Amino acid sequence: MTRPSNLIYGVADKPPKLVCLISGVQHVAILAPILIVPILVMRAAGGSMEATTQLVSVSMIALGIGTMLQSLTCRWLGSGYLISFCPSNAYFPASVAAVKLGGMPLVFGMTLIAGAIEALAAPLLRKMRPFFPAEISGICVLLIGLLVGMLGIRQVFGIDESVGPSGTSTVPEIALGFGTLGLMMGLNVWSRGSLRMYCAIIGILAGVAGGFGMGIVNADAVAASHVSIVAFPKWSPSLPQFRLDLVIPFAITALAGCIRAMGDITNAQRINDRDWVRPDLTSIRNGVLADGLSTMCSALLGGIGGNTYSSSIGLANATGVTSRRIALWTGTILIVLAFFPIAASAIVSVPRPVIGAALLFNACFILISGIQIVTSRLLDSRKTFIVGLALVLSISRDVFPGFYSGLPDVLQSFVGSGFVLGVSAALLLNAIFRIGVRSKAAMTLASGADAHAAVRGFLEQQGARWGARRDVMERAIFGTAQAVESIAEHCNARGPIGIAASFDEYNLDVRISYEGDAFMIDDRRPTDGEIRDAEDGIRRLAGFMLRQNADRVRTTSKDGRTTLEFHYEH
């Protein structure tokens, strides 16, 4: 991993404590807009202001735990990146449906199931890798950018679908929103050091001060201002409830959360590595597991479902501080703030246009990251259709909502939001386009031929034709040349040696077959003395190196014909 030059503190760096504290506060501040999601769910349940404040407080504990889990670098848990955990918009429709059918206990029960589904999906991601290529991760990030941007526009202009398509914001509110956005952008573009690093929180604080001066105050904050300063968050003792008919909407939401987490973690990997080539699936698997467990933790605490917070990655990139240490500070600050109900109401008190400005600011970075991930691969006709159609379908959901809401009930889970529709379309098209994607080529090596030159020429030519990565082809060239050399020297090969190579974007397989003695692949490296002095030292070293060189090796012998198969992940 090579740190990009625009980062002040990379993912593994340890910034000074003051930087950690201010950055942590900044990450908590940008979570303010999204804390509206549990409040809206509680409103749908007809909960009291006290219950709403309690829900925000327990949500903050869950967010703190989730943010810290995500930053872990354990073998099986945590992506290792600074990505905040947040209440997810995606869970809003399903949670509202659940709260109307069975109250908050049903929301908690179904959220528990959704978290478990996401956690269980994590170990399967490696095998499913061809179905989640870079362009789909990029589409996820791109659509999340659009989602966040649209949410920002709604907040600035006061557009609420339940009220009508027109904006309700006054001119001063719109001016406050764009003034805040202008300040954030100006600091980010024209300033350096601390001002650039803290441009988001400076913008939010200036926006809050400006709003106060202009008399623009959030009504929720006024209503919640009577709460006590310090209080232990109450844990809901009610047992979770479950309903079979809600499993599908929550399962689809969990899958969307899984894809979103994949996109977010991919984005975090990309902004932290100048030489980023492809998603690191171990980090993604561990991060998705952390995301699922965090949602389960949120449900157990009495909160609603959550997901990785794309805006936090946008903020980290914009400020140049991506250290995973910030996640520990952010998590700790959130947990501590949960014991101060006044803090929850202060977070909610950020005026709506200021929230919108922060969302728009982050959306720009998320969108560009998505475009960069999409275009990081050569876009052949398959990928062109996947990206193009997914994007058009996703946007069409918000342009023609009436058409989509009129579709049969069975499809509503897929067309309920532009994000899910776009990602579902991309996944489906990618699965269809897997047909016929594998390319094959073969050659025969006559005995006495210059084997190394022939192998190198054949594989280099095919690698160039397939657009295969140079480092993977070099491994295949060594493996094939070494195997052919050993077969000729130690296996009494009779007749020509056949070499067949097959390739798709994720796999390179080389198959060598010959008539002669079986080829021994060793797991144990011979000692230096054995390599030097034993009669079979060179052969055993060759077998050991071939085992280490490929991701998977298989040998089979039948009727005097031996086949060696080398698999390389691409």
Added chain:
Amino acid sequence: MELVEIQKGDVVIMEPRGRMDTAGAKPFGDRVAELIGAGSHHLLIDMTDIVYISSAGFRALLVAHKLIDDCRGKLVLCGVSPELRRLFKIGRFLNLFTVCATRDEGIAQAS
């Protein structure tokens, strides 16, 4: 495989060129043995022009290392490309050989 030799002080710099495989390893090993027999106990092997090394080539290097060790001399490698370094790594030879980034550094190490 072609072999070029340069004497620099008490260090003999060997430049094997081409492939250090079954065919190339033998002349290389024979020449190293001759040099040591003739009293050259400080060898720098510049691997810049090696395009391929197989298990036979690694054995030749191991034998050279042992011969030099036995006469308390020094064997140093330089010009190891990233791909060659990867092969040294998967064969677990990196800890055995002294590998220098540049020829000058290699000469200093071998002296």
